[in-house]
Amino acid sequence: MERGTVIKSTGSWYQVYSDAGTVVQCRLRGQYRLKGLRSTNPVAVGDKVAFEYEPHGDSAVITDIFDRHNFIIRKATNLSKASHIIAANIDQAVLVATLDQPRTSTGFIDRFLVTAEAYHIPVLIVFNKTDLYDETLLSAMRKLEQVYQKAGYETMSVSALTYQGIDPLKQRLTDKVSLFSGHSGVGKSALLNVIDPALKLRTGEISTIHNKGKHTTTFAEMFQLGFGGWIVDTPGIKEFGLHDFEYETLSHRFPEMRQLMHNCKYADCTHVHEPGCAVLDAVANGLIAGFRYQNYINMLNNDFTADN
Ligand SMILES: Nc1nc2c(ncn2[C@@H]2O[C@H](COP(=O)(O)OP(=O)(O)O)[C@@H](O)[C@H]2O)c(=O)[nH]1
Ligand SMILES: [Mg+2]
Numbered sequence: 001m002e003r004g005t006v007i008k009s010t011g012s013w014y015q016v017y018s019d020a021g022t023v024v025q026c027r028l029r030g031q032y033r034l035k036g037l038r039s040t041n042p043v044a045v046g047d048k049v050a051f052e053y054e055p056h057g058d059s060a061v062i063t064d065i066f067d068r069h070n071f072i073i074r075k076a077t078n079l080s081k082a083s084h085i086i087a088a089n090i091d092q093a094v095l096v097a098t099l100d101q102p103r104t105s106t107g108f109i110d111r112f113l114v115t116a117e118a119y120h121i122p123v124l125i126v127f128n129k130t131d132l133y134d135e136t137l138l139s140a141m142r143k144l145e146q147v148y149q150k151a152g153y154e155t156m157s158v159s160a161l162t163y164q165g166i167d168p169l170k171q172r173l174t175d176k177v178s179l180f181s182g183h184s185g186v187g188k189s190a191l192l193n194v195i196d197p198a199l200k201l202r203t204g205e206i207s208t209i210h211n212k213g214k215h216t217t218t219f220a221e222m223f224q225l226g227f228g229g230w231i232v233d234t235p236g237i238k239e240f241g242l243h244d245f246e247y248e249t250l251s252h253r254f255p256e257m258r259q260l261m262h263n264c265k266y267a268d269c270t271h272v273h274e275p276g277c278a279v280l281d282a283v284a285n286g287l288i289a290g291f292r293y294q295n296y297i298n299m300l301n302n303d304f305t306a307d308n
C-alpha cells in the first residue's frame with residue numbers, strides 16, 4: 001500500500017501525487033461511501049489517500065481515504081441537499097484584494113473571512129497592486145491592515161508589477177497547501193507567475209468566458225510550486241462557496257466579537273439592540289471597527305447592496 005494526495009479529479013479518474021513524488025492515475029474501487037456526509041464526490045482534491053497498483057499496468061486503485069482536516073463544499077445543485085466537496089486539507093486561504101482597479105469591498109472581504117472561519121481555514125489577506133496607490137489609498141490600506149491584524153488575520157501588501165512584498169509572500173506559501181481567492185482582475189495569476197515563473201498562467205483573462213462550457217470547471221485542481229507547496233485552483237468558484245450564513249452563530253465568526261460576547265448581559269445577545277451589549281460598547285469606543293460591525297449587520301439583514 002502506498003500513500004499520496006489527490007491533485008486532480010475528473011469524476012472517475014484521480015491524479016494522485018504519491019509520497020514517493022510521482023503522479024499516479026487512480027480510480028476508486030466500488031462504491032465508496034462517506035459517513036455522515038451526503039456528497040456527490042467521495043474523493044476531492046487535497047484528499048490524503050492510500051492506493052494499490054493494479055497487477056497489470058501503471059494505474060492504481062484508491063483503497064482508503066484518510067480523515068479530512070477541513071474541506072470546502074458547495075451544494076451539488078441549487079435544489080439538492082447533496083453537496084459537492086471542492087477541496088480538502090487546505091492549510092490556508094490567500095484572499096487577494098485590491099483598493100483600486102478593481103476595488104475590493106470590505107463587505108466582500110468580511111463575507112469571505114466569515115466563510116473561512118466556518119470552514120476552519122486560516123486566511124492571509126494580500127493587498128495587491130500597491131504600485132497603483134496614491135497616498136490616500138496607501139493610508140486606507142494601512143488602516144485596513146491594522147483592523148484585520150487586530151482581529152487576528154495576517155495581512156501583506158504586494159505588487160506583482162514591482163515585486164514589492166513578493167519574497168515574504170513566497171515564504172508564507174512554502175510547503176503549504178494554499179487556496180488562492182479573490183475577485184477576477186485582482187492579480188491572482190500575475191502574482192502566482194511572479195512567485196513561480198514556471199507556472200506561466202494567463203493574466204488579464206475574463207475567467208467566466210474562459211471557463212464556459214467546460215465540464216471540468218466544476219473540479220478543483222492543485223498545482224505544485226517549484227520551491228515547495230501547492231496552490232489549489234477552483235475554476236468558476238472564485239469566491240469559494242460564500243454560503244448561507246448561520247445567523248445565530250454569525251458573530252462567532254468575527255474574532256473580535258467572539259472575544260467580547262461573553263461579557264454581554266444576555267447569553268443570546270445578537271449585538272444589535274440589547275442593553276448591556278459588550279460588542280456595541282466596543283464599537284462605540286472604537287475597539288471594534290465601525291465597518292466590520294456594519295458588515296456584520298448587513299450580513300444579518302442579508303443586505304449586500306450597501307457594500308462598503
Ligand atoms: N499595476 C498593476 N497591475 C497588476 C498587478 N497585478 C496584476 N495586474 C494586472 O491586473 C490584470 C488582472 O490580473 P490577473 O492576474 O489576470 O488577475 P486574476 O483575474 O485575479 O487572475 C492584468 O492586466 C495584470 O497585468 C499589480 O501588482 N500592479
Ligand atoms: Mg487569473
Ligand SMILES: [Zn+2]
Pocket residue numbers: 261264265269270271272274276277278279280
Ligand atoms: Zn452583545
